[in-house]
Amino acid sequence: MKSFNSQSGIFKIFIPMLLCSIFLIPVQNGYAQPAKVFRAGAATNNITPKIGTSINGNMKDITVKQIHDETHVRCIVLDDGQTRLAILTADVCMVYREQLDEAKQRAEQITGIPVENMMMSATHTHSGGTACSLFQSDPDKEYLKFLTERIADAVVRANNNLIPARIGWDTGSEPTLVFNRRWRQSPVEIKNPFGGVDLLSTHPVEDITDPGLPVISIQTPEGHPIALLANYSLHYVGGTGPGEISADYFGMFAERMKKLLQADSVKYPPFVAILSNGTSGNINNVNNKGNRLSLPPYVRMQQVANIVAAEAYKVYQNIKYQDWISLSSAQEEIVLGVRLPDRKEIDRAKEIILNAKSPIMDSREEIYARETMLLKDFPKQVPLILQVFRLGDLAIAAAPCEIFVEIGLEIKSKSPFKTTFTTSLANGYNGYLPTPEHHKLGGYETWRARSSYLEVNASNKVTPLLFKLLHKLKNEEISK
Structure with missing residues (x-):
């Protein structure tokens, strides 16, 4: 009996250790710990405005006459077991902070995801419903209420779709579609609308763009696609029919990725592709050094979407996945002056x-x-949310402006993370964010209006705070 009891004691120790080894369950202080599980979920919601309401993105108001393609909010929720993050884009030109704050609060009440863990941005389509008063377009109150509810519901639905997942990312490059719209080969005088003259360039300058295409892929443990998030620094494409609603190339990219990944027929989990707008404040799709072809509506838009999707698919095929990564977020409010x-x-x-x-x-x-x-009735100062998400050793920075590409390139080059990109028009709308050097040159993006009103030195205050948040998350990652 003593011999049997001795062997029994050995088995009591050996069998739990064997089980822990088989199921990769770590042992701490003699007790088996549950394995870490990474989860993800995605969802979309239709936000197409009613015919007869307003389209944003023009100097004069345009009325919706037809729906070419539906506009959506697209959301991904990530969960590392301790922290959940929600990343959402909306197919509108821009959206007020008030609407996004309300949507975040509603989503938090239902899901428990803290509002500071939600990054919500506009794609910047110029053919979506009006969600901000800009130039001569004003939002319909019913549409704002509808949009706010649909944004919140997209977070809830994505959270409800959480399932075990794996995640990976890599970065591609597509330089043929991006052109700096403020670049000139020789000085150009432009009469500004305030009675003065701007000299857009004092000497030949480099055509500065960001061709980078970071791609984050999320799959089930078996390899079925759940979601894909890409980021590209191209303003928008345009070229719609008169009074037509369209998600622009952002929506077409999402549909194209479904086909390339053969996920368009999958019912569950629902696959969602997102293309967020990078630092494209001075970047568009018009090559000023070449001949401009006149194309039928939507042709160029689809071409751009297909080319960006093809590069994203090439990146996707070489992505290495991780079964688990840690997540974190940081945000801070900054107060900036207004050019009254x-x-x-x-x-x-x-x-x-x-x-x-x-x-x-x-x-x-x-x-x-x-x-x-x-x-003239604006306050002297306005508050803005600056935000950073960390996904393992990848970081996403965000600001509520149309950020100039030079700023985005600086953030990428000086970030403490191996991979970093920036999302524009996130968590509100505060107009263009040029550098002080661009303010000296003048031009449309600097002309004082509700589309450009922050103090001249705004970018020199925004960038250091984003670096502060990036380093904060990096230090937290190292200490874990």
Whole structure:
């Protein structure tokens, strides 16, 4: 009996150790710990506006007459067992912080995901429903309510779809589609709408762009696609029919990736592809050094989507996956100054509007005079959310502006993370974010309006704070 008891004691120790080895369950302090499980879920929601409402993205308001393709919010939720992050894009030109804050609060109440763990951005399609008052377009109140609810619901649905997953990423490059729209080979004088002249370039400068295409892929442990998130620094493409709603190349990219990954017929888990807008404040798809071809509506848009999707698919095929990574987030509010008009500028604007031939402002001078009158009542300072997500050793920075490409390139090159990219128009809308050097040159992106009103030195305050948040998350990663 003693011999049997001795062997029994050995088995009591050996069998749990064997089970822990088989199921990769770590042992701490003599007790087996549950294995770490990484989960992910994705979902979409339709946010197509009603016919007869407003389209954002133009100097004059355009009324929705037809739906070419539906617009959506697309959301991915990631869960490392301790932290959940939600990444969401909406097919609108831009969206107020107030709507996003309300959506985040509603989603938090249902899912428990903290609002600071939600990154919500606009794709910047110029053919989506109006969600911000800009130039002569104003949002429909019913659409804002509908949009807010659909954004919140997308987070809830993605959270409900959480299943065990694996994740990986890599970066591609597509330089043939991006052109710096402020680059000129020789000095160009432009009459600005405030009665002065801007010199857009004082000497030949480099055509600065960011061709990078980071791709994050999320699959089931068996290899079935759950979601894909890519980021590209291209403003938008455009070229729609009159009064037509379209998600632009962002939506077409999402549909193309479904086909390339053969996920368009899969019912569950629902596959979602997202293309977020990078630092494209001064980047578009027009090659000023080449001949511009006149193409039928949507042709160029589809071409761009197909080319970007092809590069993303090439990257996807070489991605190495991890069964588990840790997640974290950090955000901080920054207060920036507003470039308010002075009394002389306000009096000039009043005179221009008084002499306008109709209530709808027609000339560039009239349009900016109207903006001046609206901006005069802005506060002297405005708060902005700056945010960073960490996915293992990858980082995503975010700001609520149309960020110039030079800023994004600096963040990538100086980030403490091996892979970093930046999402524009995230967590609100505060206009363009040029560098002070670009402010000196002037041009559309710097002209004071609700599309560009932050202080001249704003980027020099935004970038250091983003680096502070990046280093904070890096230090936390190292200490874990």
